[in-house]
Amino acid sequence: MKTKSSGFTLVELLVVITIIGILMGLLIPAVNSARETARRNQCSTQIKNLSLAAIQYENAKGELPGYVQSFGQFTGTADPSDPGNTSVAAHMKIGTWAVALLPWLDAQPTYEHWTEDRYPITHSGSSGTTEHDATAAVSGGGAGFHTLAAPNLAIMQCPSNPVSQGEHGKNSYIANNGLCHTTGTTDFANAVNFLDSQDRANGVFNCKYNVVSSGMGPLNHVNEGPRVRLDDFKDGAGNTLLFSENVQALPWFMPGLVNASVLATAAGASDVSFSQENARYIHGMVWHYADPDSGNASFPWNRLGTGAAVPPAAVDSLYRINGGGTSVSEEIFNLQMTSSNAAQLARPSSAHTDGVNAAMADGGTRFIADTIDYRAYQALMTPRGKSSDVPWPEFVHNDEEQ
Template sequence: MLGATRVRRAFTLVELLVVIAIIGILIALLLPAVQAARESARRANCQANMKNLALAALNFESARNQFPPAAQERDGSAWSGTTPPPMARHNGLSLLLPYYENGATFDRIDYDWDWNDSTHSDNETYTKQDLAGILLCPSTEADRGRFHVTDYVAMSRMEIDASKKPNLTYDAPGGPVTDLIKSTLVSSYGAAKNRDRVLDNVLQLNRVTMSGSQVSLNDRRKVTPGKVTDGLSKTFLYLESTGKPKIYVLGEFRDENSSANNEFRWASQDTVMELQFYCNTQQLVNCSNRSRVYSWHPGGVNMALADGSVRFYNDDASPQSFVSLLTMAGDELFIDE
């Protein structure tokens, strides 16, 4: 019709608010998916780091016919002699550096002297450095390499000592593993005593005990694949203990760089775990990161196995399933949960 005016229809305020609400809902739905995808990528990266670590340990075994130690330890105070001690203190991770193509760092460390020695060597300079993220899980806070920290730690054994109690300043409420044995949630392994071999993991301490001028060697020094009778695919080598140097308990920040948390440096012989405590009623992982198994992955932790594979372990799995993965010769039947 000639002369008719076209009416331009605009959005009403109500319509505009509805559109904005729909967009807001879509964003709210999308963000968790994006965050989940990012965490999945970070977890995959973390698993790749742990696989490289396990393969380095297997290459070490191929070259030396034994698994690397969890650490080299010497009982007693700091060494004051002018000649090297009978065994210098080092973490087993230091021995794996050549198999990470970090031979330059390895070559600079004088393994006759302790990792933090600065009197007879330059060890402290070369061991207190960032290793370019190969030992850090990307799911944790960034910029921690400057603390020469590792997120991947060996666990040498299960400790049965009913007298030990969690330090509730830095540990979650719970109790010693002995309680789980008494309640039959964990096997007694034939009424094994503390430090019996049946409670051992693959990665052990190379330890010397000194009494005056007498030096005795620990009899757990060498572990070969043949001693892992439970199977390489059913025994772990390294676990996550992430977030250092900060201390976390059940997701809650407690402290930073505390004297209670001095076991986090990748070169230190003290950066080795033992299974000692549970939290809640029977939980063994993700209780605390103070020398305990802990990750920032929702629902569980990564573990590198002795066959070079990596698996994700759910933190609500039975305590016996974890212990069966810890022991290398426990003759228990592991049930995949």
């Protein structure tokens, strides 16, 4: 008498395996999508906390921080945080808007390392690396900063961003630094000087430390921007950007494309000749004097204080949100910020699909599509659009254009 086999035939087993494979193929994209949604939401929460920290800073200090500013001076003594009590050379403590916000980002110990004169922000070595060296492997500098002054902070890193540069002070977030001032570029043509570019109508975070370079005169503080308060946002706090993302943003503590040696002070000096204009771009976003209708010669362009209208340049693809170039090397995740392209890459970009997270001056957050009209982007960047230096100051912001 024959008995029926209780096992699977080869064909049945192959069918089951095929069905499982199909189900996994259907489920994995959904799981990945859910994970990315969670990462995007976490990023949105982090950037919201940055905006709330900036609002608290303004309430406490009466103005918003600068994209570069001084936090004191180390006079050149032994490093109390070094078990060997090694002596460190005198230097200025020049940092960024991120340093200014540290007390409101649960990073008080790091803030004290920047603001208490007894602690250095550079290490003792003159070359090479030491256990205290926060060497940032980035183009243009970053070497020589003290690890305790440049830790990796979770709140400064978007969980979706794979391109955070540097080993220390990894950073995904940038601030609204207003109008691009770099001279000699095709989109700017020296139409507005550096001081005018920092007008309250043109942006939010400006220079709070002297900038010295060709054409800007001797060491002085006349190039510092005005005090910017929340009351200055005449377009409405909910319509003015404070922070966004950038996959090319350099370490949050770096005050420009510099090494720590740039901050060293001479004997008896209490200042340094800080000549890095690129400080505005490496962890900031700017808008350019450019317009989608730049070819329209009869358009009523901004006169910028001149007798005739000043025609803008076309909007370069790199200026746009998630902007990249036409070659493989210029794809968004292949680009690296250098002194030659910093102004072009100072725009929002992210690893999220179709746009970026952004935080507004009212503490709210938005997801801004990378298809946004460039005039709408300029309007979000300018606290007083109609009195700013945008090419077409008559543009009125409309939420539907995002």
